[in-house]
Amino acid sequence: MTSAATMPGPRARPARAGDSLRRRLLLFLLVPVSITVVLVSVLVYAVASRYSDRVYDEGLLEDAYGLAKVLKATDSDALSPQAAFLLEYNKLGHNYYSVRSLRRGVLSASHEAIPPGPAPRLDGDAQFYDTAIGGVRSRAVALAVPAPADPSDTLVVTLAETVQDRQLRAQQILLMSILLQLVLTAVLLALMWSGVSRGLRALDPLIGRLARHGQELVPVGDVPVPAEIRPLSATIDALLERIRRLFVSQEHFIADAAHQLRTPLAGLALHAERARSSADESQRADALAQVQVLTMRLARTATQLLALSRAQAPVEAAAPMAPLRLDQRVPEILGEHVARAMRADVDLGYEGPDEALTVRADAYALHDALGNLIDNALSYVRRGGTVSVALRRHGESARVSVDDDGPGVAESALPRLGDRFFRAPEAIEGGTGLGLAIVRRIADRHDARVAFARSRLGGLRVELDFPLIAPDAPSGRVAPLIAEPR
Template identity: 50%
Template structure:
């Protein structure tokens, strides 16, 4: 937009500069012609006055000859002609083109030529003081060089000033465009700070020229909200509807296993139960993901939470699972309060998904460690979950957190939704999630809260 505005201003200004230069030269040449015509007519009248006092007929005085011959560039010509006797004196045969002056009248100005050189001439007629019956025609001419030279000098004096004026105007235009475009900065900043909200744009500080754009964006946001709400309702309804038959199927599988004597049947029922549990877990995680990415009134009510209390409680609740899986589950941190603004239920679900992911992929006799990082009022604080499982190849780390994404080399059962839920809950709390390799080769997940949300 800035380039287009400046180009729209610059190109017409350059065209105007060329037109103005042409107009200036034309006016300057007209003014120079006027001045030189006046001087030329004055020279003709002066010569006529000198001739009227000459003592010898047909000759001009030394003063008159000096007036006519003095020209440092040699561009002045004169001719004295008697109507009865023809040429009397002169330094050039000037073409009159039928021009005839009248006695005792103002000089007549006309264009003439000397060979191929164009001239400007002035002629005046006087009565011959030695012969009253005769008339002398005095013609003075000059080349057009001085006229054009004066016009060029005027042009060269005016063009730099006009160019300076245009440069100043362009500077003012550049400043005006930049200042005018700064009106977009509040809107740009507000849109940049948005993460997952599709609320209408506040028009209070939007220039009225941009209102059609913001209203079009609001209409797009409305359609997106409707589509996302429809998608979320579908996922929630489908997951909810699946929970009941899956629960019933699990009960019937348990009953059948209790009364199954056939080893083949018992093995088949075991696989059915495992697959049923996986489907039930997928339904639960779909519900959790829907809650994590759909704004709810209770999620907006953030409270002050103590990570130094929340983390040990979450780890303690999973100790029995860790013991059953043969995994050493540990916690490292201080007892000093480390408070953040957040939703207790959402953060607890974030921790549960990280622990579930770590316990699932950590082999027997492995370890999972939850660490609380101390507060830093400049860089914030947070916690990490580290395991010594198989880890994730570096090329797949950036994709962790995508819905339904699972590392291709993974052989464990999973839905690819656990880390997606973690990512959405972290975004709700303005926190960042960073995935990396742990020193032991497993997965290290860092959850970092910004300094603005920390109260240590």
């Protein structure tokens, strides 16, 4: 079952070989900047075009008011040919005019009639509207004024102009806006390139620190880097620390193996040479018997060394822990030693609980720990002796105890039990001094307490206290039976 701590998260797109962080950052910045530039260009064009139209409308309105003043000043409803020519003149297009009486109809107009638009009121504002004259788009304004010759009549003065001039100005504004935005984009790209390049230089101290120390596993967390880079340096430090612990564990294993295997291998070579060179059949048989004993010792030592290596492995490299029923697991492990106990005529007993006792444990490591305790007890009891294994609740812990009626260990030597290669003076020949060390390392990893004392049977008593958990706790995060204080 996969624990919550190891559930995979969403996978990021893997970086291709040759990917450039600078290029990727610039691309990430270029997309929003380009969109912004386009939007700003459209907005500038719309605002400028609207402002230009307003300026043209104001000019057209002024011309309409001017025409109304001319009519009032001349006290006539008709225009002179010179005034009509000036009104119609337009460098890029054409202008149109119309003077219409509400009572008498059209009094004066350009050769192209202006389509009527919204009727203006005498006391109201001028009316602007879009129209088409001779198939050409035009803009018109209508203004109502009193008739000079008949104050009871109303004249509607209408002026119109084609929009070619406006369109030309709009194109000029758009071209100018595009040129300005292109210059602005180039400047922004140069600033982004410079900013990203300067920002990436913050990685130089980190890279230099790693390059200077070469093969040394020196932390880089003290290198001054920006806050955004600190998670990276912390991750590098954590990785270096894990590698360092793996190297230390490997060095310890090599040292332990050299320490433990040197003597048996030398003995094997010696007795093998005796068996090969001896002419006496009894001496040859004795030498071969010693070879067999040493071979078994080597096999046991290798097994113990591998178990110790697993127990000392860093937490990251160890197998995940999961809820485990001790009341079911302990009898299974005990059953593996029944045959050996029967051969040695040892009374191997077990006392179990009346309830389920669940702990958070690595099943393989737990098997190594309890197997070593039972094996150690069976090795020290005499023929016809007794080994008792018990499992019971002890407060909020599950206690596994192993008692034997062997020679025991002196009080002064009890604190050193569990040290690597330590063997009490009462220890039997052929031991490795690793069994209880394995138990202590496994207990430490499980937050368990291990204690050594004098057994009520007369030999050694070893106690292992594992913290109990709720039986239905998930494998990733296990809830203790007692709530932690807030």
